[in-house]
Amino acid sequence: MTNQYDYDVLYLGSGHGTFDGAIPLAQSGVKVGVIEADMIGGTCPNYGCNAKITLDAPVVLMRAAERLSGIVQGNLNIDWTQNEAHKETVINGLPDMIGGLLTDSGIDVIHGRGVFEDNHTIVVAGKSVTADKIVISTGLRPHRLDISGSELAHDSRDFMALKTLPQKIAIIGSGYISMEFATIANAAGADITVFMHGDRALRQFHAPYVDKVVTDLKQRGVTFISNADVTAFEQNGDQIQVIYSDNQSLSVDWVLDASGRVPNVDNIGLETLGLTYTKSGISVNDYLQTNIDNIYASGDVIDKTQPKLTPTAIFESMYLFKQFSGQTKASIHYPVVPSVVFTSPRIAQAGMLVQDAEKGDYVVQQTDLTKDWYRQVDNETLADNTLIFDQQHNLVGVTEVSEQAENVINTLLPAIEFKFGPDEIGRLIHLFPSIGMATWGQL
Numbered sequence: 152m153t154n155q156y157d158y159d160v161l162y163l164g165s166g167h168g169t170f171d172g173a174i175p176l177a178q179s180g181v182k183v184g185v186i187e188a189d190m191i192g193g194t195c196p197n198y199g200c201n202a203k204i205t206l207d208a209p210v211v212l213m214r215a216a217e218r219l220s221g222i223v224q225g226n227l228n229i230d231w232t233q234n235e236a237h238k239e240t241v242i243n244g245l246p247d248m249i250g251g252l253l254t255d256s257g258i259d260v261i262h263g264r265g266v267f268e269d270n271h272t273i274v275v276a277g278k279s280v281t282a283d284k285i286v287i288s289t290g291l292r293p294h295r296l297d298i299s300g301s302e303l304a305h306d307s308r309d310f311m312a313l314k315t316l317p318q319k320i321a322i323i324g325s326g327y328i329s330m331e332f333a334t335i336a337n338a339a340g341a342d343i344t345v346f347m348h349g350d351r352a353l354r355q356f357h358a359p360y361v362d363k364v365v366t367d368l369k370q371r372g373v374t375f376i377s378n379a380d381v382t383a384f385e386q387n388g389d390q391i392q393v394i395y396s397d398n399q400s401l402s403v404d405w406v407l408d409a410s411g412r413v414p415n416v417d418n419i420g421l422e423t424l425g426l427t428y429t430k431s432g433i434s435v436n437d438y439l440q441t442n443i444d445n446i447y448a449s450g451d452v453i454d455k456t457q458p459k460l461t462p463t464a465i466f467e468s469m470y471l472f473k474q475f476s477g478q479t480k481a482s483i484h485y486p487v488v489p490s491v492v493f494t495s496p497r498i499a500q501a502g503m504l505v506q507d508a509e510k511g512d513y514v515v516q517q518t519d520l521t522k523d524w525y526r527q528v529d530n531e532t533l534a535d536n537t538l539i540f541d542q543q544h545n546l547v548g549v550t551e552v553s554e555q556a557e558n559v560i561n562t563l564l565p566a567i568e569f570k571f572g573p574d575e576i577g578r579l580i581h582l583f584p585s586i587g588m589a590t591w592g593q594l
């Protein structure tokens with residue numbers, strides 16, 4: 152590259168959209184800098200996936216014990232304070248660990264909020280830092296409802312830092328964060344009310360499976376209010392009044408605003424550069440290049456059709472590593488990107504969606520998995536999947552609701568991505584007994 156600049160490649164943000172690719176890029180001899188305003192590693196390790204799944208672990212255990220009740224005896228309870236403390240033990244070392252991987256690879260980590268001065272310069276902590284290429288990987292931040300009293304509501308990061316669990320919680324929105332946190336907080340004993348913007352939760356997922364999860368949560372005491380137009384939050388002593396739809400109100404101890412996440416594109420100098428973005432994020436071409444030739448984007452901040460998830464961000468940062476280190480000149484070619492919502496049971500999917508398959512020439516195979524002997528081992532009572540095959544009987548899509556849905560989708564991914572036919576399927580031997588064998592047997 153060039154000696155004209157401080158760095159060959161400078162990343163704005165240090166999440167998965169950056170570090171998975173920045174580390175091998177630096178190891179290949181490229182001079183790399185990373186600017187981070189908050190915690191090294193970004194959302195996923197610190198206040199996203201890793202934190203959430205740690206808080207969820209006791210819920211999975213409780214559900215398993217519940218299904219085997221009578222065999223496993225005694226009532227289990229979640230001690231929230233211990234659960235939160237355990238989460239801290241598991242994740243607190245991650246920023247140092249990731250920071251160590253960056254610096255050990257020769258990367259300069261610069262702390263502070265970066266703002267573009269020109270297309271080769273970012274100002275951070277009062278200093279100008281220059282680079283040949285810059286990658287914007289600033290991720291998303293919580294959307295905040297623009298209503299009176301919005302400052303009384305909290306976000307997912309606040310929820311995962313709670314030392315004691317409030318008794319009565321209102322959750323606004325019914326997407327990923329709402330449904331996962333409603334599951335966890337309900338299992339830990341809180342009284343949850345979900346205010347739905349419309350009449351459907353988890354619109355990205357197969358509606359009949361979402362209905363099963365919502366029905367189950369209702370039976371466990373979660374209240375869902377559909378078509379709720381939340382208009383204000385008001386402090387009333389130590390309670391908060393949620394005002395919604397024609398002046399109805401609900402008094403709660405704590406409010407989680409889970410009304411979505413928006414791209415971090417504001418006040419970082421993009422307008423000065425004339426860099427193009429929409430309300431969904433930064434516009435890029437098939438090389439993840441913005442309309443300014445030497446500036447790229449990676450991760451959640453991109454305006455894209457692929458799900459804004461950690462594995463997508465990792466794939467993009469690895470693609471940029473290969474492009475910048477000269478290993479590829481090709482455009483990005485995304486594989487099948489699976490997704491899962493960690494409710495209990497989970498809902499997971501990959502490839503073609505059922506509603507699209509029903510409009511085309513596909514074979515849609517629905518299975519009540521509770522009849523499968525392997526699922527009866529731990530008394531699964533809520534387990535279904537739908538496999539979608541093309542006319543050559545190649546698997547093109549799958550969705551499942553069950554306690555093991557994420558493992559089923561992981562098992563089936565190679566068959567979808569690499570278009571396995573009967574020969575390839577017959578060549579693979581899975582461990583027995585295991586979910587891999589039970590799943591493969593469905594093909």
Ligand SMILES: Cc1cc2nc3c(=O)[nH]c(=O)nc-3n(C[C@H](O)[C@H](O)[C@H](O)COP(=O)(O)OP(=O)(O)OC[C@H]3O[C@@H](n4cnc5c(N)ncnc54)[C@H](O)[C@@H]3O)c2cc1C
Binds near residue numbers: 189
């Ligand atoms: C509660 C929650 C749970 C989640 N669970 C899952 C899950 O189970 N599975 C999954 O796949 N995905 C999950 N996600 C999504 C996942 O966290 C993101 O897809 C992933 O973190 C995206 O990585 P990124 O690098 O694009 O963005 P981020 O990880 O958000 O990193 C962006 C970084 O940029 C920094 N930054 C922003 N602006 C500036 C600036 N001007 N200067 C310097 N630094 C800046 C930020 O501080 C941040 O550290 C979850 C998200 C949340 C919020």
Ligand SMILES: NC(=O)c1ccc[n+]([C@@H]2O[C@H](COP(=O)([O-])OP(=O)(O)OC[C@H]3O[C@@H](n4cnc5c(N)ncnc54)[C@H](O)[C@@H]3O)[C@@H](O)[C@H]2O)c1
Binds near residue numbers: 381409412459
């Ligand atoms: N398991 C996972 O992979 C996982 C878990 C959590 C978060 N995430 C990531 O984080 C992102 C954000 O999650 P999220 O749950 O905040 O967003 P989301 O887009 O999944 O859900 C937002 C919810 O807010 C509602 N809403 C929108 N505007 C509203 C308004 N004005 N008033 C009331 N409700 C409103 C929507 O109808 C929707 O139900 C996800 O898209 C995903 O990329 C992933």
